[in-house]
Amino acid sequence: MSSELAEPGLLDYAQRAPRRPAPLDPAVDQLEIPLETRVSMYETQHVLRQMEKRAHDLFLQNLVKGTSHLSLGMEAVATGFAAAMRPDDYTFATYRGHAHTMARGAPLGPVLAELLGRSNGLLAGKGGSMHLTSVEHGMMGSYAIIGAHLCIANGAAWSAQMRQSGQVAVAFFGDGTTNIGAFHEALNLAVVWDLPVVFVCENNLYMEYTPIDLVTAVPNPAADRAAAYGLERIIVDGNDADAVHVEAKRTVERARAGEGPSLVEALTYRHGGHSRADPGKYRPADEIEAWMERDPIPTYHQRLLRLGVEEGRLASIQQDVARRVDEATEFAKAGEVPGGDLLLTDVWADGGWSWRN
Amino acid sequence: MAELSYREAVAYGIAQEMRRDPSLVMLGEDIAGAGGVFKTTVGLLDEFGPLRVRDTPISEQAILGAAMGAAMTGVPVIAEIMFSDFLAVCWDIVANEIAKTRYMTAGQVSLPLVIRTANGGGSRFGAQHSQSVENWCMMIPGLKVVAPSTPADVVGLMAAAVRDPDPVVMFEHKSLMANKGEIPEGEHVEELGTARVLREGSDCTIVALALMVPRAMTAAERLADEHGISAEVIDLRTLVPLDTKAILESVSKTSRLFTVEENPQLCGWGAEIASLVANEAFWDLDGPVVRITTPHIPLPAAESLEDMAIPSADRIVSEVSAALD
Numbered sequence: 001m002s003s004e005l006a007e008p009g010l011l012d013y014a015q016r017a018p019r020r021p022a023p024l025d026p027a028v029d030q031l032e033i034p035l036e037t038r039v040s041m042y043e044t045q046h047v048l049r050q051m052e053k054r055a056h057d058l059f060l061q062n063l064v065k066g067t068s069h070l071s072l073g074m075e076a077v078a079t080g081f082a083a084a085m086r087p088d089d090y091t092f093a094t095y096r097g098h099a100h101t102m103a104r105g106a107p108l109g110p111v112l113a114e115l116l117g118r119s120n121g122l123l124a125g126k127g128g129s130m131h132l133t134s135v136e137h138g139m140m141g142s143y144a145i146i147g148a149h150l151c152i153a154n155g156a157a158w159s160a161q162m163r164q165s166g167q168v169a170v171a172f173f174g175d176g177t178t179n180i181g182a183f184h185e186a187l188n189l190a191v192v193w194d195l196p197v198v199f200v201c202e203n204n205l206y207m208e209y210t211p212i213d214l215v216t217a218v219p220n221p222a223a224d225r226a227a228a229y230g231l232e233r234i235i236v237d238g239n240d241a242d243a244v245h246v247e248a249k250r251t252v253e254r255a256r257a258g259e260g261p262s263l264v265e266a267l268t269y270r271h272g273g274h275s276r277a278d279p280g281k282y283r284p285a286d287e288i289e290a291w292m293e294r295d296p297i298p299t300y301h302q303r304l305l306r307l308g309v310e311e312g313r314l315a316s317i318q319q320d321v322a323r324r325v326d327e328a329t330e331f332a333k334a335g336e337v338p339g340g341d342l343l344l345t346d347v348w349a350d351g352g353w354s355w356r357n
Numbered sequence: 358m359a360e361l362s363y364r365e366a367v368a369y370g371i372a373q374e375m376r377r378d379p380s381l382v383m384l385g386e387d388i389a390g391a392g393g394v395f396k397t398t399v400g401l402l403d404e405f406g407p408l409r410v411r412d413t414p415i416s417e418q419a420i421l422g423a424a425m426g427a428a429m430t431g432v433p434v435i436a437e438i439m440f441s442d443f444l445a446v447c448w449d450i451v452a453n454e455i456a457k458t459r460y461m462t463a464g465q466v467s468l469p470l471v472i473r474t475a476n477g478g479g480s481r482f483g484a485q486h487s488q489s490v491e492n493w494c495m496m497i498p499g500l501k502v503v504a505p506s507t508p509a510d511v512v513g514l515m516a517a518a519v520r521d522p523d524p525v526v527m528f529e530h531k532s533l534m535a536n537k538g539e540i541p542e543g544e545h546v547e548e549l550g551t552a553r554v555l556r557e558g559s560d561c562t563i564v565a566l567a568l569m570v571p572r573a574m575t576a577a578e579r580l581a582d583e584h585g586i587s588a589e590v591i592d593l594r595t596l597v598p599l600d601t602k603a604i605l606e607s608v609s610k611t612s613r614l615f616t617v618e619e620n621p622q623l624c625g626w627g628a629e630i631a632s633l634v635a636n637e638a639f640w641d642l643d644g645p646v647v648r649i650t651t652p653h654i655p656l657p658a659a660e661s662l663e664d665m666a667i668p669s670a671d672r673i674v675s676e677v678s679a680a681l682d
Binding site: 135145149153155163181182188342346353 | 422462
């Protein structure tokens with residue numbers, strides 16, 4: 001690895017050999033997932049896809065300020081897990097958290113309004129794209145500095161364990177997170193304390209702008225570390241909501257049954273760059289092409305047709321989602337720009353910010 | 358009234374709160390089986406059991422992450438970071454996560470948690486186990502900061518910190534651990550953000566915190582005896598929220614202000630107080646504000662050097678008497 005990094009020519013990552021997705025597993029069609037769950041996951045994936053596209057459009061219109069990190073192409077992971085979770089389970093996400101927030105049911109208008117920095121946003125404009133949170137939907141936060149939230153998810157799981165509430169915490173993170181200390185601290189404590197937590201690595205092959213394999217000691221950054229903590233090595237097709245869902249159900253229910261934590265590595269791919277400023281040109285063209293052919297949404301569409309869902313029903317779901325996204329956009333655009341009345345609120349539990357008498 | 362040492366008062370104060378609130382838990386390195394490396398948690402495992410008093414691996418991020426996650430889901434927590442210097446290895450969770458989450462989420466998330474940590478010098482532990490880092494926490498919006506100087510305040514401020522719905526960092530001073538003091542009978546709860554005037558005086562105000570409080574008191578006695586100077590001594594007790602009224606009222610009476618700070622000079626808490634007084638009580642002052650601090654150096658290990666670095670009663674007497682001469 002280090003010798004490859006030392007070759008200057010190979011630092012043009014776009015010239016590297018492509019890392020292609022595994023072919024779609026035909027056996028997934030036969031998995032025991034109720035058809036209505038599948039239709040619901042189809043809808044969720046469309047919500048995530050169309051909302052992220054809208055966020056991108058609004059950015060191009062200069063309405064989304066700051067930065068944003070889209071999950072375009074990665075919708076199957078958030079969808080498959082959300083469909084396996086109880087309404088009172090806990091989600092912890094990274095700055096790439098729009099999809100996870102919406103998949104748990106947070107309202108679309110306030111999500112877009114938050115990206116636009118409006119007072120009707122999910123966080124009244126105070127958190128922004130990287131911190132989407134909706135406690136009432138079990139979405140306990142998006143954490144923008146990688147690593148910490150795995151430790152925080154442990155705490156929510158510890159709390160559930162102490163309260164014997166049967167809740168499970170699920171922490172989503174990227175491949176890059178597997179190389180920070182907090183990842184390892186969190187896994188160790190989760191195992192030692194037998195916590196009801198599932199750690200889900202969304203391995204999209206790039207830690208920001210750098211191929212993950214060039215900076216990681218093992219080929220599968222999460223799964224290959226599982227053994228160090230006595231955990232099962234789990235790799236799942238992150239571009240197939242059904243494959244994700246089955247593994248999500250298994251690991252979440254394991255945790256709920258008191259059988260401890262799991263570490264899941266979902267292989268997926270960003271359609272775009274790391275953040276809004278990044279066109280993602282460090283990736284080989286044929287690699288992008290191969291992954292676009294495994295786009296989770298058209299492949300899922302085809303599966304549902306094979307399973308007997310009518311095209312008309314799927315079209316009507318798409319249209320309904322499009323209408324909801326338009327409504328969310330109008331809601332967001334109509335929001336007020338936050339004023340001084342919000343600036344100094346909610347530092348403390350008393351609602352204020354005072355540090356003195 | 359029971360007489361307890363400062364270290365005993367820590368366990369006493371925690372036990373008072375754990376008896377009151379059966380949901381309160383604690384975690385940290387060596388706190389359960391070993392009773393804490395400073396013996397501040399002795400007896401808690403026996404009384405409250407291993408599910409409420411939990412030993413952790415040496416994983417400060419895991420400790421504070423667990424505290425935060427539990428607190429945000431309804432379980433109040435006391436987390437111990439063994440030495441305050443170690444806050445640096447979990448500073449992301451302190452400064453970026455715990456401090457900011459309520460604000461970032463527009464009040465959706467509450468974090469009723471206390472981070473206890475052994476702070477300060479005098480133990481000859483060298484530069485990485487002796488620092489006074491209360492000013493690190495003071496400068497982060499969203500953290501409350503407490504540093505008791507007496508056993509009674511350990512109990513009362515611990516209770517206040519635990520009952521506060523916001524995150525509180527409580528600095529327990531290593532060199533005060535053996536000090537003894539009376540603890541009031543019954544439940545003892547102090548109020549955050551209240552300083553205490555320990556000694557009334559008319560010639561100058563000396564503001565101190567934690568270990569610097571007994572030294573300022575000793576210095577005040579000697580200033581009176583040896584120099585005829587009447588010094589008022591204020592124990593700040595809490596840096597955030599800051600009892601600015603107590604400081605401003607005292608300065609309006611004495612017209613001179615001295616801060617005695619164990620933290621290194623730059624951006625020490627006394628700088629904020631000097632700024633406050635310059636802004637709001639400038640015309641009350643008869644002379645410059647004088648900050649008596651540890652010089653801006655890493656702390657040395659050797660006894661002789663560490664004693665020279667940290668403000669002593671001698672140094673306070675000499676700097677105050679020289680300034681008022």
